[in-house]
Amino acid sequence: MLKLAQQILEQYFGFSSFRSGQKQIIEHVLQRKNALGIMPTGGGKSLCYQIPGLVLDGTAIIISPLISLMKDQVDSLTSLGISATYINSSISHEAQQHRLRSIAKGSYSFVYVAPERFDSDSFIEVLRTSKLSLIAFDEAHCISQWGHDFRPSYRSVVQQLKRIGSLPSVIALTATATEDVTADIQRLLSIEQSNVVNTGFARDNLHFRIVKGKEKRAFINDYIKSRPNESGIIYASTRRDVDRIHQWLTKEGYLVGKYHAGLPEDDRKEAQNAFIQDETTIMVATNAFGMGIDKSNVRYVIHHSLPMNIESYYQEAGRAGRDGEPSDCILLFSAKDIQLQKFLIEQSLMDEEKKVIEYQKLQQMVNYCHTDRCLQQYMLTYFHDPFDRPACEICSNCLHQGELLDITKEAQMILSCVKRMGERFGTGLVAKVLKGSKNQKVLDGHFHKLTTYGLLSKWTEKEITQMIQFLTAEGYLAVDDGKFPLLRLTSESLPILKGEQQVSMLIEATAAATYADQYDE
């Protein structure tokens, strides 16, 4: 049967080989096992149920929360000569009844439905009496209350499935599953550990890059000018920013569309279609754009400002390079964007507990911008990727031209200064004290009397700030949750203070020269 699967891959879909994980998942399903596939966005999850659906007799039922996507998926299967349909609230009652009758007659190989469909007795009855090849749960993390996108309707499908009687294989697919969520999916859908295929979250073709200290528009202009025919998305945090950037790029003569929740539905659809069909090359958008967009040739995603957390960032950036070709994910960092995100959290309707969690997540996003580790590795660690992957060698940190310097002494001075200031102040003031500044706040707090005052006077205040941010990114310092980012020590600080652990940091060539000067004296 695997041979037939390979033939279908080539003949229907035109691909010569399976991607990582696809073959194993398909094998489990063809052996009539329940299976769970955890693969990154663009990893090729659809083929994991589409190929067994074609190999096995009967109708495949695909449960998906993305109503807007069902039609596209059905259209693309139909264009390959495969019989498929969907049933959701967007079609009339008559059309739904008609499609149900056709399913009962076995007219379709694939039927896409929203989870709510399982609340309908007539739908369950059709499933009970039809020959089914498999049942697939797309976006399966929605089934778990530990997932970031829990949908109760998804969970109730599990109960309803019991009414169907003899079930075919159940296959669950997701791009985001923590250990808790994985365990939950396995338990709810009776999936044995040996039938879980986890390819991890790494996207080898994505070049992550952080750009600091550059004028944003100048950077964007230079960047897109050098890629005239390539598709790209520019994400901004607010609708107003989207409008402004869109207006500016249009004036510059680019083929550019815009998308945000404040625009009429028709305009949004039109902009989305023009982008997907390559009539426009650039899409400027808020995070409202992208969920379920299957455009495989997006060559770059630029974040004009800081996203709210690493989950959103990885998801948005991950819309680049779904076809596996090299693509750029660029984040334009500016410290003042942190304030905007804080403002958005503060203004939101979340309860206080949730706000604290959002502040923590935002801090981890900021840390990503200040680490000097491999950026891909940094995010995979954040997602508890099960594999120990080598550095990607293609992110801006891996490619960074600088010098790795031992800053253990400086780190000790910074940590002691934070301690002596009572762990009640933020990066700015701590940097000023270490610099030996005569700023009024320093004098008012009597910090000029501390033994750590002026200890790093040979560094610029900016460099001291960068070191503090680096130590925070590496977990040697923490920023207290809440509106005011107060620095405090962590359990990782002690080994450094005691001289048991060294700290090294990649430093720009110019700063490295200053550093060398002071120690040559």
Ligand code: ADP
């Ligand atoms: P996911 O649902 O995991 O985000 P998709 O199923 O939409 O990913 O697949 C992403 C892209 O990869 C699609 O354009 C698809 O045609 C392509 N693709 C999937 N499997 C293969 C393969 N084995 N070889 C080449 N391209 C593939």
